[in-house]
Amino acid sequence: MTGPNAQAVLRLEGVGRTHGRGAAEVHALRRIDLELRAGEFLAVMGPSGSGKSTLLALAGGLDRPSIGRVLVEGAPLEGLSRAGLADVRRRSVGYVFQAYNLLPSLTAAENIALPRELEGVGARAARAEALAVLAELDIAELADRFPEDMSGGQQQRVAIGRALSGERRLVLADEPTGALDSLAGEAVLRVLRARCDAGAAVMMVTHDAGHAAWADRVVRLRDGLIAEDGRPAEAAARR
Numbered sequence: 001m002t003g004p005n006a007q008a009v010l011r012l013e014g015v016g017r018t019h020g021r022g023a024a025e026v027h028a029l030r031r032i033d034l035e036l037r038a039g040e041f042l043a044v045m046g047p048s049g050s051g052k053s054t055l056l057a058l059a060g061g062l063d064r065p066s067i068g069r070v071l072v073e074g075a076p077l078e079g080l081s082r083a084g085l086a087d088v089r090r091r092s093v094g095y096v097f098q099a100y101n102l103l104p105s106l107t108a109a110e111n112i113a114l115p116r117e118l119e120g121v122g123a124r125a126a127r128a129e130a131l132a133v134l135a136e137l138d139i140a141e142l143a144d145r146f147p148e149d150m151s152g153g154q155q156q157r158v159a160i161g162r163a164l165s166g167e168r169r170l171v172l173a174d175e176p177t178g179a180l181d182s183l184a185g186e187a188v189l190r191v192l193r194a195r196c197d198a199g200a201a202v203m204m205v206t207h208d209a210g211h212a213a214w215a216d217r218v219v220r221l222r223d224g225l226i227a228e229d230g231r232p233a234e235a236a237a238r239r
């Protein structure tokens with residue numbers, strides 16, 4: 001799926017993001033060109049403040065660029081209304097962020113099924129999907145448990161399950177293994193890898209070169225620019 005004819009799921013054309021004005025101006029990202037194809041797993045690395053979270057937010061339409069344009073599955077996000085943007089985010093994009101944001105009054109399975117039901121999937125099918133993704137993440141036993149009865153790492157994995165259920169063509173993950181021990185972290189990486197192999201494009205921010213080794217490609221940001229773009233082994237060898 002990563003050949004030259006594979007469709008670009010994500011394309012950034014000269015994308016920059018500036019905050020503030022005048023003396024207070026901060027260039028979070030400066031004119032980035034980046035393409036991510038179906039089946040490709042990209043790890044984004046770089047020091048704190050180099051623009052990684054900004055890149056992810058722009059790619060998923062959570063933030064708008066100051067310059068340049070972002071295309072998801074060939075469609076430019078710039079022309080979309082707020083409702084249109086929300087639609088792309090809901091249908092095509094799965095986000096795995098550090099904040100879990102599980103609804104406390106719903107069980108793990110219900111937290112995962114709810115967004116799918118809002119997309120129009122029937123309750124029974126949505127629950128079956130939720131149970132399947134929980135099993136993939138090795139936490140089938142948490143299905144009927146409420147967030148307050150789970151550890152932080154378990155809640156994080158449920159939130160990851162929620163982001164990955166349904167047919168997300170683009171998965172954006174910001175340090176998805178942050179609060180997890182190595183076994184749980186590996187389960188998450190395995191699921192992300194499997195989503196790529198099934199045709200999704202994954203962009204994952206990580207500080208861990210071992211986790212980046214699961215990716216096909218590593219982009220290293222520095223001061224809002226792409227400083228390196230290569231295969232994981234090369235990136236690790238240059239450290």
Ligand SMILES: Nc1ncnc2c1ncn2[C@@H]1O[C@H](COP(=O)(O)OP(=O)(O)OP(=O)(O)O)[C@@H](O)[C@H]1O
Pocket residue numbers: 019020026027028029046047048049050051052053054055
């Ligand atoms: N809303 C904002 N207002 C002002 N500056 C911002 C804003 N958001 C981000 N920045 C600045 O933009 C730069 C890039 O931030 P970003 O969060 O993308 O970096 P990062 O690589 O994700 O960092 P970390 O690894 O610490 O999460 C930083 O200098 C940051 O202070």
